[in-house]
Amino acid sequence: MNCNALRNDLLGLEEPARPAEASARNHLVRCPACRAWHRRLVYVERTASRLPVPSSAGARDAFVRSFLVGDEAAAKPPASPRRSVALFLGSLILDRHASPRRRTGAGVVIGVAASLLLFVAGWLVWHGQQQDARALAVAQKAPADPLVAELARRSVAVKVEEGATARQRIEAMADAAEQMRRRNKDLASGASAPEMDQWAKLYVRVVKEGILGRAGELPVAERREILEPIAVRLQEAGSEATRLLTEAGVREQSKNALREIAVAAAEGCVLLQNLYKTDRS
Amino acid sequence: MDPRHDLERLPEEEESLLIRGARAGDRQAFARLVERYWDGLFRWLYQVSRDRHTAEDVAQEAFLKAFKGLHTFREGTNFRAWLFRIAHNTFANQRRTSRPRQPYPDELPSRDEGPLDQALSREALQLVARAVGRLPADFRAAFLLRAEEGLSFRDVGKALGITEETARWRVFKARQKLMTVLAPQRDREKP
Numbered sequence: 399m400n401c402n403a404l405r406n407d408l409l410g411l412e413e414p415a416r417p418a419e420a421s422a423r424n425h426l427v428r429c430p431a432c433r434a435w436h437r438r439l440v441y442v443e444r445t446a447s448r449l450p451v452p453s454s455a456g457a458r459d460a461f462v463r464s465f466l467v468g469d470e471a472a473a474k475p476p477a478s479p480r481r482s483v484a485l486f487l488g489s490l491i492l493d494r495h496a497s498p499r500r501r502t503g504a505g506v507v508i509g510v511a512a513s514l515l516l517f518v519a520g521w522l523v524w525h526g527q528q529q530d531a532r533a534l535a536v537a538q539k540a541p542a543d544p545l546v547a548e549l550a551r552r553s554v555a556v557k558v559e560e561g562a563t564a565r566q567r568i569e570a571m572a573d574a575a576e577q578m579r580r581r582n583k584d585l586a587s588g589a590s591a592p593e594m595d596q597w598a599k600l601y602v603r604v605v606k607e608g609i610l611g612r613a614g615e616l617p618v619a620e621r622r623e624i625l626e627p628i629a630v631r632l633q634e635a636g637s638e639a640t641r642l643l644t645e646a647g648v649r650e651q652s653k654n655a656l657r658e659i660a661v662a663a664a665e666g667c668v669l670l671q672n673l674y675k676t677d678r679s
Numbered sequence: 680m681d682p683r684h685d686l687e688r689l690p691e692e693e694e695s696l697l698i699r700g701a702r703a704g705d706r707q708a709f710a711r712l713v714e715r716y717w718d719g720l721f722r723w724l725y726q727v728s729r730d731r732h733t734a735e736d737v738a739q740e741a742f743l744k745a746f747k748g749l750h751t752f753r754e755g756t757n758f759r760a761w762l763f764r765i766a767h768n769t770f771a772n773q774r775r776t777s778r779p780r781q782p783y784p785d786e787l788p789s790r791d792e793g794p795l796d797q798a799l800s801r802e803a804l805q806l807v808a809r810a811v812g813r814l815p816a817d818f819r820a821a822f823l824l825r826a827e828e829g830l831s832f833r834d835v836g837k838a839l840g841i842t843e844e845t846a847r848w849r850v851f852k853a854r855q856k857l858m859t860v861l862a863p864q865r866d867r868e869k870p
Contacts, residue, residue, distance in 0.1 A: 409858075410851045412825070412832055435858075442857050445807045447826040451725045457735040458717040461742070462710045654707055661714060 399425050401432050408439060415440045455665060564615040565624055571608030572628040575601065575663075579635040582659060586642055591651035598655035602662040605632065610666055613673055621674040629670040636663035698758060702749045709746050716759065717742075719828055720766055726827075727820050728770060729812065737773060741766035760834035763824060767839055810860045814853050821846050822853035 399407075399421045407422055408414045414436070417423055426433050562570075578601050585597055609628060616624055639660035642648050648656070694715075700708030717738060724734035744765050745752075752761050811819060817839075824835045825846075836846035 406851075409854045410847055414854070438861070439854065439858060442807060442861055443826050443854070445804060446811050446823070446857070449726065449804065449808050449811065449827075451722045451734075452731050454717070454721045454725075454731070454735055454738070457739070458713070458721070461717075461739050462713055465713070465742075465746075466706050466710055468706065654711070657711065657714075 401425075401429060404429075404432055405435060408436060414443060564612050565620065568609055568612050568616070568624065568628070571604050571612070572631065575604045575609065575635065576631055578604065579631075579638065579659075579663075582635075582639060582656070583642060583648075586648045586652040586656055589652065591649075591655075594649075594652045594655035598658040598662075601659050605662045605666040610669055613670060625670045625674045629667045629674075632663045632667035632670065636660050636667060639663060694758065695754065698749065698752065698754070701746065702752075709742075709749075712758075713742050716762055719759075720762065723763065723820075723823055723827060724766060724770060726811065726823050727816065728774075733770075733773065737766055737770045740773075741769045744769065757830070757834050757837070759828065760830055760837045763828070763830070763838035764840065767820070806861065807857075810857050813860070814856055818849050818853035818856070821849035822857075825850050 404422055404425045407419070408417060411417060417426070426436055578597070581597075585594060589597065609632075613621070613625060636659075639656045642656050643653055643660070694712070697708045697711050701712060720741065721734050721738045724737050725731060728734050728737070741762065745762055748765070752758065811823070814822065821835050821839060821841075824830045824838055825832070830838060832847045832850065833843045835850065836843040839846065841849075
């Protein structure tokens with residue numbers, strides 16, 4: 399087998415890293431040029447399989463939530479933002495050759511749009527707070543477990559405590575997540591399905607809103623020190639919840655909730671790591 | 680170790696159960712399938728479309744179509760390939776009617792870093808990303824289904840609506856082009 403034939407063979411394999419034919423393997427042993435070429439092929443294939451993409455976790459979660467409540471309209475993709483309108487208006491303002499009337503008109507449209515945006519943003523913040531209060535009330539009422547009620551109360555206390563720093567809030571929530579994690583096993587074998595669902599929802603909120611939602615507020619210099627131990631604990635929590643899925647004695651009806659906990663913990667760990675690793679550079 | 684790996688090792692029997700449940704109208708079961716396949720599908724669609732909004736829109740639409748069309752899925756066949764086929768058709772339909780493709784971004788988005796990522800230099804990733812981005816769309820789609828998703832040539836063919844041999848040929852051509860583009864200068868000068 400000559401070099402060209404070998405390389406063509408390797409390019410057409412499902413697994414170029416592991417050529418099955420003895421003649422190909424022998425050639426690679428004998429020919430340093432083909433060996434180097436083969437190493438590069440494997441490297442390119444592996445690198446291509448891990449190319450970075452933006453996170454779409456938010457879109458996925460929103461889709462799943464809408465889908466679960468049967469809201470097909472909301473689950474359907476919204477119309478893509480028409481960036482072209484903004485670009486068109488912007489170009490009119492910036493374009494020195496556009497007539498003054500057109501430039502003024504475009505400025506007015508942008509001004510109105512900006513006011514509307516501010517109003518909508520304000521409404522969303524207010525509405526979000528109302529929903530928070532309602533959701534916490536539900537979390538406090540629904541589960542029979544006193545720890546859940548305690549955690550929900552703690553969450554509210556940290557939220558309303560004016561003087562609490564971002565660090566205090568995050569660490570309080572990380573402790574809450576840790577306490578919850580210690581109860582997962584007992585609950586997974588004893589709690590009813592609705593209780594387990596509530597439990598998982600509360601855990602996801604503690605991680606997403608209590609920890610991740612606040613982590614960006616930490617000063618860059620402090621992030622690693624504060625977030626690294628939390629990321630480690632979340633990683634352990636994720637692995638533990640995944641392990642519980644296969645353990646005897648865990649109720650079938652608890653498994654969805656355990657998966658939610660595992661996903662939230664694992665994602666939380668990765669996102670926190672990203673945050674302090676990214677900011678190091 | 681990347682903690683997500685634990686989640687990706689859910690057994691195949693569980694997938695069959697989820698599919699059966701979803702077929703019977705259990706939305707929770709289908710939601711689990713969405714969570715399992717979303718990242719891979721989005722990753723592939725992003726690389727193929729080079730546009731985050733398009734990738735998200737197509738992924739959502741594909742999952743909705745898959746849920747409605749689950750009765751057409753044959754048990755025992757590859758669910759991943761079936762889902763990617765739906766996504767590919769959805770993307771092809773959308774491409775016919777929507778805006779032109781975005782150029783491949785010069786700056787790569789950040790990603791969750793595992794040990795392998797850390798070992799790869801950002802520069803090398805950028806180089807490979809650009810080379811992959813410049814592959815003809817059909818070659819890129821086939822190559823990434825093989826490299827990222829680990830689909831067999833047969834399943835790549837099913838996902839893209841082509842024969843197994845055509846799938847193999849497209850992956851071959853994609854690899855060949857990448858090797859040429861990414862070859863060290865001295866290799867390229869050789870006859």
